Amino acid sequence: AVPLVIAKSTALSARHGLLIKNRTDFENSRRITSIVFDKTGTLTVGRFEVVRFDTLQAGLEKEQVLLLAAALEGSSEHPIATGILSKVKALQLAAPAAESITAITGKGISGKVNGKEVMVVSPGYVAEQLRDANTTDIQAGETLVYVVVNNAVAGFIALADQIRPESAGAIATLKENRIKTTLLTGDNRVVAESVSKALGMDNFIAEVLPHQKLDKIKTLQQQGEFVAMTGDGINDAPALAQADVGIAIGSGSDVAAETAGIVLVNSNPQDVVNLILFGKATWRKMI
Ligand code: ADP
Ligand code: MG
Numbered sequence: 278a279v280p281l282v283i284a285k286s287t288a289l290s291a292r293h294g295l296l297i298k299n300r301t302d303f304e305n306s307r308r309i310t311s312i313v314f315d316k317t318g319t320l321t322v323g324r325f326e327v328v329r330f331d332t333l334q335a336g337l338e339k340e341q342v343l344l345l346a347a348a349l350e351g352s353s354e355h356p357i358a359t360g361i362l363s364k365v366k367a368l369q370l371a372a373p374a375a376e377s378i379t380a381i382t383g384k385g386i387s388g389k390v391n392g393k394e395v396m397v398v399s400p401g402y403v404a405e406q407l408r409d410a411n412t413t414d415i416q417a418g419e420t421l422v423y424v425v426v427n428n429a430v431a432g433f434i435a436l437a438d439q440i441r442p443e444s445a446g447a448i449a450t451l452k453e454n455r456i457k458t459t460l461l462t463g464d465n466r467v468v469a470e471s472v473s474k475a476l477g478m479d480n481f482i483a484e485v486l487p488h489q490k491l492d493k494i495k496t497l498q499q500q501g502e503f504v505a506m507t508g509d510g511i512n513d514a515p516a517l518a519q520a521d522v523g524i525a526i527g528s529g530s531d532v533a534a535e536t537a538g539i540v541l542v543n544s545n546p547q548d549v550v551n552l553i554l555f556g557k558a559t560w561r562k563m564i
Contacts, residue, residue: 290555294541294548302522302538306556308503309456309522312549313494315508316462316472317356317420319526320444320546323509325360325420325436332432333411340370342424342432346397347372349388353380357422360436361397383463383486383512385422396425400465401484403430415467440472447546448476454553457502461490463512490516507541507549509533524549 290297297303317323332339347365350358351372365372375395378388385398396402403410403423410430415421419435448458460473460481469483482493490508494516497504506513506520509529514536517523525537528544541548 290551291542293551293555294543294545295552295555296527296540296542297538298540299523299538302524303552303556304560305503305522306505306539306552307560309505309553311457311459311497311502312451312505312507313459313461313497313516313520314478314546315490315506315510315513316460316464316469317438318509318529319507319513320460320472320476321438321440323356323438323528325356325438327360327364328419328435328437330364330432330434331413333413334426334429334431337426337431339432340368343368343434344370344372345390345395345426345431346422346424346434348375348390349378349386349395349397351375352378352388353386355386356438357397357420357436358386361434393426394428397422397434398425399423399463399484415465417471418468420464420468440475441544441546443545443547445476447550448478450547450550451553452477454550456553459493459497461485461493461516463487487512487515491519494519505549507546508537509544522552524552 314320330343332342346361350361373390375388375390380386384402385396387396413433418437421433421435423430424432451458458478460478462469462483463485466483469481473481494504494506504520505522505524506516507524508517509526511530511532514532517536523537524539525533526544527540527542534540
């Protein structure tokens, strides 16, 4: 049987945007010392808009860079893909056909367009895999991807997302409660730093792969932290499972919601604060 205080607080929590799927996670929430936040879709809205794009190869038109990317992104559900496709639509262009499309986990996507090997990849991938590549500076707040044709950088597309209006308040309140906050993202360092600074977070870690998200949670736990993870993506699921308290954003992927013990039904990071305060209040009633 569910103890009355828990039953009551579960009803209360529904009114505060919390779906408690796992009681242990809820009971653990009062012990949280450190919260790790995914960036895209968690602290930000997760809707990318193309802010600029250009060619980095003589003889290649700027529009071709966008269209080669769009050819691959038609098969992707990544928010970057959605951003690129809506730009193509707004410009009333049409992308060519692509085949053999494969995701490069946490780094991009590859495929064949008109007999050429095309990739749309992160700056990290270019730095690791391509020698003497033409690159460009990443501006603050930008998510930048390179379009690569036959292993040479052909151009870039810069996109911007918006920080959720409630994120700053959530981070500030957590800080007042002496809970450490870390931003964790597969995105580049420049954007990770600008978002974490804008929100006054303690720490940021960029260019991480899904399994590295999980490792980071483990490391914090080994350092004696009691860790919550907040995320929305399929790539956050391993970290959500590892955390002492797993918190999924309601608008995120089903996999994240299934894995987490708590779901923020209104997708409002501020409700993380409610969770911790509720956890403490409920505990006080039980003892
Ligand atoms: P996040 O932690 O922000 O959810 P991901 O692990 O999904 O990040 O992606 C990390 C990076 O890999 C992106 O910022 C981007 O550079 C690249 N990437 C991933 N998927 C795609 C895609 N479909 N198209 C272009 N780039 C991608
Ligand atoms: Mg995300």
